[in-house]
Amino acid sequence: MNNDILWVPDESAFTDSGLARFAKSCGFDPKNYADLHRWSVSDSGSFWSAVWDFTDVVGEKGDVFFVPDETAWMTGARFFPEAQLNLAENLVRGNGAEVAVYEMLESGSMSVITRAELRQRVGRVAQGLRSEGVMPGDRVAGVMPNTIDGLVAAQATISIGAVWTSCSPDFGTSAIVDRIGQVDPKVLFAAPRYRYGGKDHDIGARIADVMLQLPSVRTLVQSGEGEVPGLSSVLMGDFGKDAEPEFTRLPFDHPVYILYTSGTTGAPKAIVHRAGGVLLQHLKEHILHGDVRPGDKVIWYTNTAWMMYHWMVSALGAGAAVVLYDGAPILKREGVLDPSPLWTLAEQIGVTHLGTSPKYLATLAAEGYAPGELHDLSALRSLLVCGAPTLPHQFDWVYQSIKSDMVFSSISGGTEILGSFLIGSPLHPVRRGQLTVKALGHAIDVLDERDAPCIARRGDLVCTEPFPSMPLTFWGKGGDQRYRDTYFADRDEIWTHGDVAELTHVGGGYVHGRSDNTLKPGGVRIGISEIYAVCESYPELEDFLVFGVSHEGDEEVVLCLKPKKTSEITADLVKSIRGHIRTAASPRHVPARVHVVSDIPYTINGKRVEGAARTAAAGGQVKNLGSIANPESLEHYKSLRREDTL
Template sequence: MKNDILWAPDEEAFTESGLARFAKACGFDPRGYTDLHRWSVSDPGAFWSALWDFADVLGEKGDVFFVPDEAAWMTGARFFPDAQLNLVENLLRGPVAEVAVYEVLEGGAQRAITRAELRQCVGRVAYGLRSQGVMPGDRVAGVMPNTIDGLVAAQAALSIGAVWTSCSPDFGTAAIVDRIGQVDPKILFAAPRYRYGGKNHDIGARIADVMAQMPSVEALVLSGEGDVPAVSSVAMDAFGQESELEFARLPFDHPAYILYTSGTTGAPKAIVHRAGGVLLQHLKEHILHGDVRLGDKVIWYTNTAWMMYHWMMSALGAGAAIVLYDGAPILKKDEGLDPSPLWNLAEKIGVTHLGTSPKYLATLAAEDYAPGKRHDLSALRSLLVCGAPTLPHQFDWVYQAIKRDMVFSSISGGTEILGSFLIGSPLHPVRRGQLTVKALGHAVDVLDDRNAPCIGRRGDLVCTEPFPSMPLTFWGEGGDQRYLDTYFADRAEIWTHGDVAELTHTGGGYVHGRSDNTLKPGGVRIGISEIYAVCETYPELDDFLVFGASHEGDEEVVLCLKPTEGSEITADLVKRIRGHIRTAASPRHVPARVHLVSDVPYTINGKRVEGAARTTVAGGQVKNLGSIANPDCLEQYKSLRRENTL
């Protein structure tokens, strides 16, 4: 429908954008995305080879681009079996005098370094790693803030063929050990102090506890001020020496990163990602779907543990500078909340691509903070969000409060593919509430209960053809089998992603939430995103959580409400919310139980943990409290009883 179009590309996009130029180079009309996408998944070797050439990847490609496996079509397929490359070599190339990285701290301090200076820093630390005996395949870990030091440590490890894995410094001891402790790192980079939310945090004792539980670590390298008691260490400034930067070119499938699942249902799974798959996936997303160009400036608000940190780092390979912001995106001050930090830096630096979360946008709207009216955002061409479903009314708000002349891309994928299945496009209109297109190279579909593809109906999001950024394995004993059990147990040789989604006749789609958060009151499958969409419209609500609870052989909907400061959750308000849910969604979405809570559980990466609340209310034990940022709030959920509903 035309009236749901909020933005449309101009004619120049069909000649000048990276996606248009790639389509033409491959013999396709830039206005015929459907044909281009069909080709990208039906002839994967040709597509990914064409992308390699278009992005001018450094390395030896080899003569074979794709090797199918008829017995295991997805899990047995191989891409570029004869290739040799280095991920960081492709990120650090480019004009040496151009700024590569801007670092902005919460207090406002800012510095920038050029590509030549970044290469020099990486070369020095890489020398230090080699001097410590680090070899290709060895793991190097970080507990680092989002600073230049953290970036240098990661890139130095990758440059010599080591495998990088990281946690954010706000993770607790158990959360760190549960993750990087699995993979036996040889070197640990850490920052004993960091600043967040107006407070200075000293985690030196925590790093000491981590070291005591990770005997594999042979050297501790410290960034910034502070120390780690009773543990020998070396300052990062003194680690290594000036040295010519050399890149270890290794096979396409050589491991580069280990990332971790949220771990709320058990120990976090350690997902091993291959260097070549990460590089091609990210270059495709930046250059083609994001239209990132030489000289652009890209930021995603993230920490060093989240997949979007690694994604943002790869924008260097598209010729862009990246912006590292370390601190809180919204500051608490005596006069109230200050949402300006990201917009201040966007204005000052001239950010072209800014990534954040729907929750952040909802907070801005609740604070009546309109960035477009307070800041010069003339350089901004693209706003991106992920991490949770973006609600339709948020699309309206973005174009009213931030900027009309830009692409707004709600994207969806995951840590397990280090990229997106549904993504934005410079050649397609932005439609209210929709993710714009299926990503090139991904045979995305939605299957219903019959395992039949469907349009306009909800089902399981799947991918039916192989792609290079599929995980290499899960780390540890039985990792291959655990990987297969996670994504291919439901459907043999079809990737089942775990999201409830819906594709549209326009070529886009919606992601309604995780499959394990789907509710079935009365045996009818419903999603929780519609309930969240209603709750978002009430200023009296600071936060909310929806999950299912068993009752008399059925499942009923439970809604927990956290009031905003100074607001009261009255019986009349609850009645209005229930009525609104009934009309906006359906009678089956109406919660049978409504409870008042003081907080909502979140993962340490900022996602609501419906499953933890559900388990707690049912009297069970959450398996991995270390993955929850605020586990103490679950104590209140133990006392939520059906007879005490509002």
């Protein structure tokens, strides 16, 4: 076996997997993915129609599957213009006796509901929404933890044709208002209390403050215990009367979700997603690429604001149960870190698909925690990660410390497409460091500085053909133009994603980071993932951050190091890191400046904020601090001086 190949599929996958069965149903050999992919992007209407049929979408498909627009090839194209469907109807269907949702709280308490119980709860809350005058197209918002109540509120909203939007309860007041305040919701679902990291958090006063700034909200529906001071609310258990769910079928392009960009460089963009696009994209990813089957149990560690929450919930449409975990994935018990919660849960209920982040895996490795040695993970067939580039040595660690006989999928896409451009596959080998394949239905390419497609070289990740889960628009005045300016300004009617990527001759690829985090020391473009890969190998470091600063007409690489409490950043350690970066990456990657910092800034969704650190270090004003989980960390960066480098 090639040393870079860490896992290969069993021969049975070429007959039993969802992807293999789909390929055969469309007349393709499951072992010839290249032909299947070419067809999926060259005959978009036939491909997405086949996905509709194969995944048993409930609704009226119509006779027209794709309508091109010769003058606006991407932004003007339309899929299924005659279709009528409802996303929630497709998710909560199925055998009423089967388990639909497992809910595990940080405290260890578990709740389980069947599909029949889920439909009953959705029907009751939907009746409550209708009684409050909520109509198709109206917005309903949530500030909810990752619980059954939050899932029910979202599905009830969607069932009547209203539009769901949400924030996580750890968002501050300004972060919440900056997001859902844009879309004028009629009803707000909120939980005044939640538990995280061993602490109970009372946000009742925050919810009251939010309500004062959201005059459009007519009704506050409260989930769980606690109170919202000075305001009347209705308890979720008392909201609505028992009723069978009535699913309002609406056009394919009817809005269903509004999600938000991180907002660290300005006001968060409110991205409007269409119901049909979300449904087909997610069913394709779960059933074909993820090989999710009826009876499977799917979890992604997420909060209710992140796109992966909506992605995970759609596994219901594949016949799987979804697993909601609300709390910290790593707890501190008697001063010692306990990384067991997700793995205990996986063992307890037999999770088949588990999703998390590269940072979480790095923390497990640093703690010497080997889940495969400590837990029965016999049911686990797939581990997935996204949110940041997954480093090659992390692939090794996964197969050594978690499980050797499973698919490991590093996937990459975004909030703006509510899915993935590069994704996993049950029919392809897992190669060290690589994202496995181009996703079906996405004509992605990497363009160099000449705008020419390239292989084995870095460039801009683009998509050249329309696809159903492209945003409908950005919410608000001038939304269509702002949408076009964001993704089509660089290349007319070619989607420019904003990632620096590299495709390989075997059909996979690498994502090296965001384009706006690419550095150009000496005028040569380099990525920061190689620097992070080196830093990951030093046990003395708790965290690290890389960004560029201008100096004498050039750009210098700045590396900020946060040491572990038991460690010290010495001159010898810095020399070692610099030397390691030189040999593992290149001389241009070697940081001109190295600083010790007290903390690393992160977005609320858990991503490093290189841009905010760069702005603070340059003396600029960081916009929208409400999007940053620890904005106080930026104070240190304001005081960094070139002459103080290590």
